[in-house]
Amino acid sequence: MPAYVIGQLDIHDLDAYQAYLDGFMPSFLRHGGELLATSRAETEVLEGSWAKPRTVIMRFPSVADAKAWHIDPEYSELATIRHATASTNLVVIDGID
Numbered sequence: 363m364p365a366y367v368i369g370q371l372d373i374h375d376l377d378a379y380q381a382y383l384d385g386f387m388p389s390f391l392r393h394g395g396e397l398l399a400t401s402r403a404e405t406e407v408l409e410g411s412w413a414k415p416r417t418v419i420m421r422f423p424s425v426a427d428a429k430a431w432h433i434d435p436e437y438s439e440l441a442t443i444r445h446a447t448a449s450t451n452l453v454v455i456d457g458i459d
Contacts (some may be wrong), residue, residue, distance in 0.1 A: 364457030365425040366398075367432075370405075370414035372449045379447040385440045393431035394423040413451055421457070428454045 373379050390397075397420055404415040422428040431437055432452075444450060 363424060363459055365422045365428045365454055366457055367420040367422065367428050367452060367454050369418040369420070370412065370451040371416040371418065372414040373416065373447060374449070375447040378443070382440050382443040382447065385436075385443075389434045389437040389440070390420070390431060393434065394427050395431055396421045414449065425454055425456060 397418070399417070399419040401415075401417045405412055405417040420428075422431065432454075
């Protein structure tokens with residue numbers, strides 16, 4: 363069953379964050395990741411509140427693949443850049459077959 367990772371981001375240092383983006387795809391693709399949507403500007407909230415101004419939606423073949431990507435040593439190293447340059451929330455949810 364597919365799994366989705368939804369991220370909320372508030373990027374504080376866009377120039378330094380670029381190093382995270384530059385290295386992101388190899389480990390992401392290695393775990394079967396597919397980018398489905400991302401906001402280039404602030405996320406438009408239709409109801410309620412949203413914690414961070416930007417959003418990304420990613421799909422993986424399974425929750426196990428999503429978790430394996432998240433703990434992948436190559437990605438973990440990149441995540442330190444993300445943590446230093448942005449505040450984020452990440453969740454993983456089951457897809458529907």
